Amino acid sequence: MKCGFDLDHYRELLAAAKTGGYRFALFDREPAAGDLLLRHDVDLSLDAALTLAGLEAEAGATATYFLMTRSVFYNLASPEGERALARLRELGHRVGLHAVHPQLDLDERFDPVVAWHNPDPEFMREPLDGAVNAMQAPYFDPDHYRSDSNQHWRSGCPHEELAAGRFEWLQLLTHPEIWAYPGATMRETMLAMLDAERERDLARLAEDRIDLT
Numbered sequence: 076m077k078c079g080f081d082l083d084h085y086r087e088l089l090a091a092a093k094t095g096g097y098r099f100a101l102f103d104r105e106p107a108a109g110d111l112l113l114r115h116d117v118d119l120s121l122d123a124a125l126t127l128a129g130l131e132a133e134a135g136a137t138a139t140y141f142l143m144t145r146s147v148f149y150n151l152a153s154p155e156g157e158r159a160l161a162r163l164r165e166l167g168h169r170v171g172l173h174a175v176h177p178q179l180d181l182d183e184r185f186d187p188v189v190a191w192h193n194p195d196p197e198f199m200r201e202p203l204d205g206a207v208n209a210m211q212a213p214y215f216d217p218d219h220y221r222s223d224s225n226q227h228w229r230s231g232c233p234h235e236e237l238a239a240g241r242f243e244w245l246q247l248l249t250h251p252e253i254w255a256y257p258g259a260t261m262r263e264t265m266l267a268m269l270d271a272e273r274e275r276d277l278a279r280l281a282e283d284r285i286d287l288t
Contacts, residue, residue, distance in 0.1 A: 078232035080223065080264070082130060085254045088234050088247075089134045095240035099137040101169055102188040102207045106214060110244040111237075113138035114209060115251055116173055116190055119148045120268060121159040122275070123255035132166040141173035141190040141209070144180040151184070160184055171209070181206055215246060222248040226261040 078084060092099075092111050100110035113131070115138055117124045124140055131138055140163050142151060150156050163170055171188035172181050176198055181189065187206040191199060200210045207214065219242060221233045236242055256271065258264030280287060 078228075078234065079259075080226050080253050081257065082126070082254055084234075085127065085249070086130065086134065088237065089131065089136050091234040091238035092136075094238045095236075095242075097237065097240070097242075097245070099135075100244075101137065102139055102171070102186070102209060102214060103169075106219070106244045106246070108243050112214065112244075112246040114190065114246060114248045115140045116192070116248060117142050118146075118173070118192065118250060118252070120252045120255070120272070121149050121155060122271070123251035123268070125159060125162055126255040127249075127251040128163050128166045128168055131168070137167055137169070139169040139171050139186070139188060139209075141171040141188075142185075143173045143175070143192060145175045145178065172206075179203070179206075209246070219244055220246045220248070223250060223253055224248075226253050226258075226264060 096109060097111040098109055100106060100112050102112065106112060113136060115124060115127065117140055128138070128140065142160070144151055151160065160170060169186045170184065171190060172179070172185045173192050174180065174189050175192050176194065179189065181187065188209060189203055189206050190209040200208065200212070200215065202208060202211050209215065221228065221230060233245070233247065237245070252268050253264060256264050256267040258267050
Protein backbone atom coordinates (compact mmCIF):
# COMPACT_ATOMS: atom_id res chain seq x y z
CA MET A 76 0.00 0.00 0.00
CA LYS A 77 1.45 3.36 -1.04
CA CYS A 78 1.07 6.04 1.61
CA GLY A 79 0.29 8.94 -0.71
CA PHE A 80 -1.78 11.99 0.12
CA ASP A 81 -4.72 11.35 -2.18
CA LEU A 82 -8.34 10.28 -1.98
CA ASP A 83 -7.56 6.64 -2.73
CA HIS A 84 -5.27 6.38 0.27
CA TYR A 85 -7.73 8.28 2.44
CA ARG A 86 -10.29 5.59 1.62
CA GLU A 87 -7.67 3.03 2.64
CA LEU A 88 -7.20 4.81 5.98
CA LEU A 89 -10.93 4.61 6.67
CA ALA A 90 -10.98 0.94 5.66
CA ALA A 91 -8.00 0.26 7.93
CA ALA A 92 -9.88 1.82 10.84
CA LYS A 93 -12.81 -0.50 10.24
CA THR A 94 -10.49 -3.50 9.93
CA GLY A 95 -8.96 -2.55 13.27
CA GLY A 96 -12.40 -2.46 14.90
CA TYR A 97 -12.54 1.28 15.57
CA ARG A 98 -15.77 3.27 15.82
CA PHE A 99 -16.03 6.85 14.62
CA ALA A 100 -16.43 9.12 17.63
CA LEU A 101 -17.10 12.82 18.24
CA PHE A 102 -16.02 15.46 20.74
CA ASP A 103 -19.29 15.27 22.65
CA ARG A 104 -17.85 12.85 25.22
CA GLU A 105 -14.45 11.82 26.48
CA PRO A 106 -12.62 9.34 24.25
CA ALA A 107 -12.91 5.65 25.12
CA ALA A 108 -11.08 2.54 24.01
CA GLY A 109 -11.83 1.82 20.35
CA ASP A 110 -12.68 5.42 19.43
CA LEU A 111 -11.41 7.15 16.31
CA LEU A 112 -11.90 10.91 16.44
CA LEU A 113 -11.73 12.08 12.83
CA ARG A 114 -10.88 15.78 12.83
CA HIS A 115 -10.45 18.10 9.84
CA ASP A 116 -9.03 21.62 10.11
CA VAL A 117 -10.35 23.44 7.05
CA ASP A 118 -7.67 26.08 6.54
CA LEU A 119 -8.03 26.82 2.84
CA SER A 120 -10.81 25.16 0.85
CA LEU A 121 -14.49 24.48 1.47
CA ASP A 122 -14.64 22.51 -1.78
CA ALA A 123 -11.91 20.17 -0.51
CA ALA A 124 -13.82 19.75 2.76
CA LEU A 125 -16.99 18.77 0.90
CA THR A 126 -15.06 16.30 -1.25
CA LEU A 127 -13.69 14.55 1.82
CA ALA A 128 -17.02 14.76 3.63
CA GLY A 129 -18.80 12.99 0.76
CA LEU A 130 -16.17 10.27 0.64
CA GLU A 131 -16.52 9.69 4.39
CA ALA A 132 -20.31 9.55 4.19
CA GLU A 133 -20.05 6.87 1.50
CA ALA A 134 -17.72 4.90 3.78
CA GLY A 135 -20.01 5.23 6.80
CA ALA A 136 -17.58 7.51 8.63
CA THR A 137 -18.45 10.54 10.77
CA ALA A 138 -16.02 13.41 11.28
CA THR A 139 -15.79 16.86 12.87
CA TYR A 140 -14.98 19.68 10.45
CA PHE A 141 -13.44 22.79 11.99
CA LEU A 142 -14.31 25.86 9.90
CA MET A 143 -12.94 29.38 10.19
CA THR A 144 -14.89 32.63 10.57
CA ARG A 145 -11.76 34.75 9.98
CA SER A 146 -10.28 33.02 6.96
CA VAL A 147 -8.76 35.02 4.10
CA PHE A 148 -9.51 32.06 1.78
CA TYR A 149 -13.27 31.54 2.26
CA ASN A 150 -16.32 33.28 3.67
CA LEU A 151 -18.84 31.30 5.73
CA ALA A 152 -21.34 34.15 5.43
CA SER A 153 -21.38 33.88 1.63
CA PRO A 154 -23.88 31.68 -0.21
CA GLU A 155 -21.05 29.19 -0.85
CA GLY A 156 -20.18 29.15 2.85
CA GLU A 157 -23.77 28.68 3.93
CA ARG A 158 -24.21 25.83 1.44
CA ALA A 159 -21.03 24.17 2.70
CA LEU A 160 -22.19 24.35 6.32
CA ALA A 161 -25.55 22.84 5.41
CA ARG A 162 -24.03 20.12 3.25
CA LEU A 163 -21.58 19.00 5.93
CA ARG A 164 -24.47 18.47 8.32
CA GLU A 165 -26.60 16.78 5.66
CA LEU A 166 -23.78 14.27 5.25
CA GLY A 167 -23.91 13.49 8.97
CA HIS A 168 -20.81 15.35 10.11
CA ARG A 169 -20.28 17.81 12.96
CA VAL A 170 -18.98 21.35 12.55
CA GLY A 171 -16.63 22.95 15.04
CA LEU A 172 -14.93 26.34 15.11
CA HIS A 173 -11.38 26.72 13.78
CA ALA A 174 -10.61 29.83 15.77
CA VAL A 175 -7.92 32.48 15.49
CA HIS A 176 -6.66 33.34 18.97
CA PRO A 177 -7.91 35.15 20.97
CA GLN A 178 -11.24 35.47 19.11
CA LEU A 179 -13.90 32.85 19.74
CA ASP A 180 -16.75 33.42 17.27
CA LEU A 181 -18.64 30.42 18.60
CA ASP A 182 -22.23 30.94 17.49
CA GLU A 183 -25.21 28.76 16.51
CA ARG A 184 -23.47 27.54 13.34
CA PHE A 185 -21.05 25.45 15.38
CA ASP A 186 -21.06 22.59 17.82
CA PRO A 187 -19.38 23.51 21.13
CA VAL A 188 -15.91 22.37 20.09
CA VAL A 189 -12.92 24.49 19.07
CA ALA A 190 -9.56 23.88 17.42
CA TRP A 191 -7.15 26.78 17.31
CA HIS A 192 -5.57 27.79 13.98
CA ASN A 193 -1.74 27.86 14.11
CA PRO A 194 -1.77 27.84 17.92
CA ASP A 195 1.05 28.87 20.20
CA PRO A 196 1.98 26.38 22.95
CA GLU A 197 0.81 28.63 25.79
CA PHE A 198 -2.87 28.43 24.80
CA MET A 199 -3.04 25.43 22.47
CA ARG A 200 -4.28 22.97 25.12
CA GLU A 201 -5.98 25.27 27.61
CA PRO A 202 -9.59 24.38 28.55
CA LEU A 203 -12.37 26.72 27.38
CA ASP A 204 -15.55 27.87 29.06
CA GLY A 205 -18.61 26.34 27.43
CA ALA A 206 -16.76 24.41 24.73
CA VAL A 207 -14.26 21.59 24.26
CA ASN A 208 -10.77 22.44 23.06
CA ALA A 209 -9.90 19.57 20.70
CA MET A 210 -6.32 19.67 21.98
CA GLN A 211 -7.08 19.62 25.70
CA ALA A 212 -6.88 16.54 27.90
CA PRO A 213 -8.36 13.95 27.69
CA TYR A 214 -9.08 14.41 23.96
CA PHE A 215 -5.39 14.77 23.17
CA ASP A 216 -2.17 13.18 24.18
CA PRO A 217 0.85 12.48 21.94
CA ASP A 218 0.39 8.70 21.99
CA HIS A 219 -3.20 9.00 20.75
CA TYR A 220 -2.74 11.61 18.03
CA ARG A 221 -1.65 11.73 14.40
CA SER A 222 -1.54 14.76 12.08
CA ASP A 223 -0.77 15.29 8.39
CA SER A 224 0.29 18.94 8.76
CA ASN A 225 2.13 20.30 5.70
CA GLN A 226 1.74 16.92 3.99
CA HIS A 227 3.94 15.13 6.50
CA TRP A 228 3.05 12.44 9.05
CA ARG A 229 5.26 13.29 12.02
CA SER A 230 4.94 9.77 13.41
CA GLY A 231 4.41 7.95 10.12
CA CYS A 232 1.25 7.10 8.24
CA PRO A 233 -1.10 5.40 10.72
CA HIS A 234 -2.84 2.97 8.35
CA GLU A 235 -0.93 -0.14 9.45
CA GLU A 236 -1.42 0.64 13.15
CA LEU A 237 -5.12 1.31 12.57
CA ALA A 238 -5.62 -1.96 10.68
CA ALA A 239 -3.87 -3.85 13.48
CA GLY A 240 -5.84 -2.09 16.22
CA ARG A 241 -2.67 -0.89 17.92
CA PHE A 242 -4.07 2.41 19.14
CA GLU A 243 -6.20 2.27 22.27
CA TRP A 244 -7.98 5.24 20.68
CA LEU A 245 -6.87 7.93 18.26
CA GLN A 246 -7.50 11.54 17.31
CA LEU A 247 -6.65 11.73 13.60
CA LEU A 248 -6.21 15.26 12.22
CA THR A 249 -6.19 15.73 8.46
CA HIS A 250 -6.43 18.84 6.28
CA PRO A 251 -8.84 18.26 3.36
CA GLU A 252 -6.94 20.30 0.77
CA ILE A 253 -3.91 18.00 1.16
CA TRP A 254 -6.01 15.01 0.09
CA ALA A 255 -8.40 16.55 -2.44
CA TYR A 256 -5.77 18.08 -4.73
CA PRO A 257 -2.90 16.20 -6.42
CA GLY A 258 0.75 16.77 -5.60
CA ALA A 259 3.79 14.88 -4.34
CA THR A 260 4.87 17.87 -2.25
CA MET A 261 3.01 20.55 -0.34
CA ARG A 262 3.99 23.11 -2.98
CA GLU A 263 2.63 20.96 -5.81
CA THR A 264 -0.58 20.34 -3.92
CA MET A 265 -1.11 24.02 -3.15
CA LEU A 266 -0.47 24.98 -6.78
CA ALA A 267 -3.05 22.40 -7.88
CA MET A 268 -5.52 23.92 -5.42
CA LEU A 269 -4.83 27.42 -6.76
CA ASP A 270 -5.36 26.22 -10.33
CA ALA A 271 -8.75 24.79 -9.36
CA GLU A 272 -9.60 27.95 -7.44
CA ARG A 273 -8.85 30.06 -10.52
CA GLU A 274 -11.58 28.24 -12.44
CA ARG A 275 -14.00 28.82 -9.59
CA ASP A 276 -13.04 32.49 -9.44
CA LEU A 277 -13.80 32.88 -13.15
CA ALA A 278 -17.26 31.41 -12.52
CA ARG A 279 -17.74 33.78 -9.58
CA LEU A 280 -16.82 36.75 -11.74
CA ALA A 281 -19.39 35.71 -14.33
CA GLU A 282 -22.06 35.32 -11.61
CA ASP A 283 -21.17 38.85 -10.45
CA ARG A 284 -21.85 40.14 -13.99
CA ILE A 285 -18.22 40.91 -14.72
CA ASP A 286 -17.70 41.10 -18.49
CA LEU A 287 -14.53 39.20 -19.37
CA THR A 288 -14.97 39.36 -23.15
